Amino acid sequence: MADLPELDISRRGMLGGGTATVVIAASPVAAAQDKEPMQADPPAPIPLSFEVNGEKRDLTLDSRTTLLDALREHLHLTGTKKGCDHGQCGACTVLVDGVRINSCLTLAVMHQGDRITTIEGLGTPDRLHPMQAAFVQHDGYQCGYCTPGQICSAVAVLDEIGRGVPSYVAADLTERPRMTDIEMRERMSGNICRCGAYSNIAEAMAQVAGERA
Amino acid sequence: MRAFTYERADSARDAAARAASTPGAKFIAGGTNLLDLMKLEIETPRHLIDVNGLGFDRIEKTGDGGLRIGALVRNTDLAADMRVRKDYGVLSRALLAGASGQLRNKATTAGNLLQRTRCPYFYDTNQPCNKRKPGSGCAAIGGYSRQLAVIGSSESCIATHPSDMAVALRALDATVETVNAAGQARAIPIADFHRLPGDTPHIETALAPGEFITGVTLPKPIGGRHYYEKVRDRASYAFALVSVAAVIHKDGTGRVALGGVAHKPWRVEAAETAMPEGARAVSARLLAGARPTHDNAFKVPLAERALAAVMMQARTA
Numbered sequence: 406m407a408d409l410p411e412l413d414i415s416r417r418g419m420l421g422g423g424t425a426t427v428v429i430a431a432s433p434v435a436a437a438q439d440k441e442p443m444q445a446d447p448p449a450p451i452p453l454s455f456e457v458n459g460e461k462r463d464l465t466l467d468s469r470t471t472l473l474d475a476l477r478e479h480l481h482l483t484g485t486k487k488g489c490d491h492g493q494c495g496a497c498t499v500l501v502d503g504v505r506i507n508s509c510l511t512l513a514v515m516h517q518g519d520r521i522t523t524i525e526g527l528g529t530p531d532r533l534h535p536m537q538a539a540f541v542q543h544d545g546y547q548c549g550y551c552t553p554g555q556i557c558s559a560v561a562v563l564d565e566i567g568r569g570v571p572s573y574v575a576a577d578l579t580e581r582p583r584m585t586d587i588e589m590r591e592r593m594s595g596n597i598c599r600c601g602a603y604s605n606i607a608e609a610m611a612q613v614a615g616e617r618a
Numbered sequence: 619m620r621a622f623t624y625e626r627a628d629s630a631r632d633a634a635a636r637a638a639s640t641p642g643a644k645f646i647a648g649g650t651n652l653l654d655l656m657k658l659e660i661e662t663p664r665h666l667i668d669v670n671g672l673g674f675d676r677i678e679k680t681g682d683g684g685l686r687i688g689a690l691v692r693n694t695d696l697a698a699d700m701r702v703r704k705d706y707g708v709l710s711r712a713l714l715a716g717a718s719g720q721l722r723n724k725a726t727t728a729g730n731l732l733q734r735t736r737c738p739y740f741y742d743t744n745q746p747c748n749k750r751k752p753g754s755g756c757a758a759i760g761g762y763s764r765q766l767a768v769i770g771s772s773e774s775c776i777a778t779h780p781s782d783m784a785v786a787l788r789a790l791d792a793t794v795e796t797v798n799a800a801g802q803a804r805a806i807p808i809a810d811f812h813r814l815p816g817d818t819p820h821i822e823t824a825l826a827p828g829e830f831i832t833g834v835t836l837p838k839p840i841g842g843r844h845y846y847e848k849v850r851d852r853a854s855y856a857f858a859l860v861s862v863a864a865v866i867h868k869d870g871t872g873r874v875a876l877g878g879v880a881h882k883p884w885r886v887e888a889a890e891t892a893m894p895e896g897a898r899a900v901s902a903r904l905l906a907g908a909r910p911t912h913d914n915a916f917k918v919p920l921a922e923r924a925l926a927a928v929m930m931q932a933r934t935a
């Protein structure tokens with residue numbers, strides 16, 4: 406995994422005024438649109454520094470690089486997964502300053518100075534985060550692809566409930582939300598699992614929530 | 619994604635001036651709609667102005683007892699604000715019905731208002747679409763139109779506006795505040811903010827090029843019970859087929875706006891006088907002149923039933 410080439414996305418930019426055939430090979434979707442002339446020189450890469458899993462990191466990136474690609478392709482933190490790349494699946498969920506977001510729908514350069522936590526920063530194989538341990542105990546996965554996003558999201562969900570952030574299933578908006586199954590399921594709806602491990606994920610979360618309460 | 623240059627703005631006025639004078643410039647806030655569309659090359663800005671450092675992230679009381687919501691307040695924070703939960707519950711509920719927890723943590727007030735349609739042909743760059751490419755035609759007319767508009771549409775476009783938040787803001791008579799490139803501020807009533815498609819579906823709002831949204835103001839609370847009923851294909855994390863934002867008073871009077879039916883949040887003040895008569899009378903007036911397609915004709919009775927469900931809850935509450 407260590408020496409992946411630059412992403413396809415940035416490679417296309419490097420091609421600059423490449424011929425139509427090259428563009429078609431790189432991106433059939435884009436090729437169908439009428440072309441404005443491509444910029445001859447890609448804009449200069451942008452220096453950026455942020456903290457990832459407690460460590461200060463400096464990068465110089467093409468402006469197009471998403472936070473997800475910065476983590477996976479540049480910092481080689483491949484725990485965070487790319488499912489859809491369009492905000493639809495939650496596989497790319499990370500915590501930025503403690504708040505969960507989809508790292509595929511944000512640019513790395515928009516995170517200058519931020520504190521980012523990925524699945525690698527939550528726990529390690531010999532020192533699991535309680536949520537990781539609960540996922541193992543309750544079989545909260547099958548193939549495991551959605552799991553890093555599920556776990557980051559689950560950790561943030563318990564924090565959100567704890568801070569009193571309401572959800573759509575609140576009967577009374579002004580009451581403090583509680584760690585109920587229906588609350589946790591509603592709040593986890595941005596994390597899709599093709600293997601359908603949902604009920605086991607809910608059990609893992611309930612266990613951690615119970616320990617906290 | 620096409621290449622673009624990037625800058626961080628340091629004042630709203632500056633951002634507006636830069637946006638108006640730089641060819642192909644766009645603001646980026648949460649990025650959750652713009653980046654999605656840039657990846658598909660539906661949006662191809664050549665310059666991005668990051669407005670996240672500008673502040674506008676507070677919710678404050680106004681002089682007349684209302685609330686001013688900064689353009690960069692995140693959807694989660696707006697929904698969680700206790701003043702909003704108590705006095706403008708329809709807004710909290712609409713926000714919480716939208717997208718996912720992760721997306722709401724990034725999505726901003728202004729970005730949510732300006733999110734673009736989810737018409738499947740707008741997203742498919744192999745298809746003609748007057749909104750994406752003016753003059754190319756509309757593949758949705760005669761195509762798969764289950765999700766699309768039933769009222770206020772045109773021969774050029776039958777798309778809907780996908781925002782839940784905007785539907786609640788329409789019911790609350792909110793005002794959108796902006797500053798332009800010359801530094802002039804103006805206030806646009808939410809009713810006039812989004813446009814019907816007419817023959818220019820690519821012009822979606824009343825904003826001028828470069829005009830920057832600074833915030834949204836809510837008038838003082840109107841009381842009543844607040845509802846946001848969203849009917850969708852799954853229980854969570856899906857766009858509305860039909861949604862009903864309603865504020866209903868003890869005497870049965872109130873306000874109703876619909877989502878999922880038109881190119882903008884759909885409200886007809888004159889229909890609201892029929893509220894004490896029941897959902898059928900209201901929806902007959904609210905959706906008078908509806909021109910659904912074969913695929914989405916179900917939305918007309920669905921809107922009436924969703925409204926009936928809300929009115930029933932209000933009566934028995």
Ligand SMILES: Cc1cc2nc3c(=O)[nH]c(=O)nc-3n(C[C@H](O)[C@H](O)[C@H](O)COP(=O)(O)OP(=O)(O)OC[C@H]3O[C@@H](n4cnc5c(N)ncnc54)[C@H](O)[C@@H]3O)c2cc1C
Nearest residue numbers: 492647648649650651652716717725726729730781782831
């Ligand atoms: C999978 C998915 C599901 C979703 N489901 C729902 C749903 O059910 N209901 C719903 O309502 N929404 C839904 N959304 C949409 C989401 O609400 C929007 O993407 C979000 O609100 C956009 O806000 P943003 O701050 O990220 O905007 P951005 O993407 O940053 O910007 C959007 C537009 O607004 C412009 N802009 C931003 N700020 C300003 C400003 N201050 N002044 C002028 N222009 C500005 C930008 O230039 C851009 O054109 C969903 C999105 C995804 C990806």
Ligand code: SF4
Nearest residue numbers: 737747748756775776
């Ligand atoms: S309905 Fe509007 S957005 Fe959809 S294809 Fe037609 S013109 Fe485009």
Ligand code: FES
Nearest residue numbers: 488489490495509
């Ligand atoms: S990869 Fe980001 S949500 Fe699917």
Ligand code: FES
Nearest residue numbers: 547549598599600
């Ligand atoms: S465990 Fe396979 S996708 Fe969730």
